[in-house]
Amino acid sequence: MRRRRAVAAAGAVSAGLLLLSACDKPTAISTITVGSDSVSSEATCGGEGKALTTEALNKCLQDKGIDEIKVDPTETVRFGVDPEIADHGWTILLNGQPLVESTKKTYQAIPGSVFFNAQYGAQGDSTLVSVKEGEDEATGLWSFRLKKDED
DSSP: OHHHHHHHHHHHHHHHHHHHHHSOOOOOOEEEEETTEEEEEOOSEEOSSSOOOHHHHHHHHTOOOOEEEEEOTTSEEEEEEOHHHHHTOEEEEETTEEOSOOBOSSEEEEEGGGGGOGGGTOOTTEEEEEEEEOSSSOOEEEEEEEEEOOO
């Protein structure tokens, strides 16, 4: 009886380890903070170190199921990325167009008013903002929707 329990326990442990080894490693995280509110996300697409095609990037920028955060235009929007994203260089995109130069820092701050200014390509009270990993070719994209908050 004891032997059966030991074999059953060993089998359960082995099955658990097999299940854990089948799990995908999560992608790095990108975070946007406005005031005391934050939203974090794994990669919307990519994030595994392989170059994304232009077609894949464009399709990813059309994704509707992305996290949103309200932004008061007088607040500062803070972008933070995991060190593994920073190591590859990253750029903030506003509606798919580069907003700033690529950086290898893990943090950047941009005035909230920029994201609703037509001069920078913004349209209306909602803006798609993405973090693009990679300096020469994109290897990951983390997208967020910024909603204008004028309360």
